[in-house]
Amino acid sequence: MSYCVNCGVELDETAGVCPLCETQVYHPRYPVNHTASKPFPTNRAEVSMASRREVALLITVMFVSVALCCGLLNLFLRTQRIWSLYIIGAVLTLWVWSVPPLLKNIPLWFRLFLDVIAVGTYVFLIAVDLDGINWFMGLALPILSLLMAVMLFLGISMGGGRSILSGMTLVIGTIGVFLFGVELFIDFWITGAYHPTWSIAVLATSAALVVPLIVVRRVPNLREEARRRFHL
Numbered sequence: 001m002s003y004c005v006n007c008g009v010e011l012d013e014t015a016g017v018c019p020l021c022e023t024q025v026y027h028p029r030y031p032v033n034h035t036a037s038k039p040f041p042t043n044r045a046e047v048s049m050a051s052r053r054e055v056a057l058l059i060t061v062m063f064v065s066v067a068l069c070c071g072l073l074n075l076f077l078r079t080q081r082i083w084s085l086y087i088i089g090a091v092l093t094l095w096v097w098s099v100p101p102l103l104k105n106i107p108l109w110f111r112l113f114l115d116v117i118a119v120g121t122y123v124f125l126i127a128v129d130l131d132g133i134n135w136f137m138g139l140a141l142p143i144l145s146l147l148m149a150v151m152l153f154l155g156i157s158m159g160g161g162r163s164i165l166s167g168m169t170l171v172i173g174t175i176g177v178f179l180f181g182v183e184l185f186i187d188f189w190i191t192g193a194y195h196p197t198w199s200i201a202v203l204a205t206s207a208a209l210v211v212p213l214i215v216v217r218r219v220p221n222l223r224e225e226a227r228r229r230f231h232l
Helices: 052-076 084-098 108-129 133-157 164-190 198-218 220-230
Strands: none
Touching (some): 052 084, 108 133, 133 164, 198 220
8 A cells, every 4th residue: 555745635546646746656565456447436426417498397397286286275165265376376376477588588578478468367366366357457457558658668778789778777667767757647547536645756856866867878988987986
């Protein structure tokens, strides 16, 4: 039995170099045995990573099993409420958020479109359980339609590799318009007339932020200064 002269680790008879410090092994009484099998693997092997399609299939099976189990439980354990719709809607929403991006490179606008559809379906299932089709059609559906239009606008506008300054300008301005529309729909649903209050403050704040950003974006010196100072 021999030991490494550099680090002192015990060496196997098949070791030509120290496996710890890679010092050359030489011992006149114990020459290296090239015919014996080595005590450790010589070829490096790695477990291949699961493909995106396999991960998507696994997530889909998990979500479908949860939805089916809850639906069957709700069917056999009869209650006055269809509580399984909440879980099925949540599962559907999570599936839309997680699985389609794994399958292929989907455009941003289409992903946002699917997200809004999933949220709208979830709200519709809640309305079905609560007998609230009226408020869904009169309030939730207009707000969801506005949200879908906003998401499509942002997805299409920001899908061309815009700068951070341009993206911030679009997002802030779109949020102000969206909240203005939300209060508009709420007021018409409750009172039948529009009485602007908090949405005007939000819209004014958005405008106060958007105008300087547009100026900075249009003036090259200011734009470069903002990029240097804020790492944009």
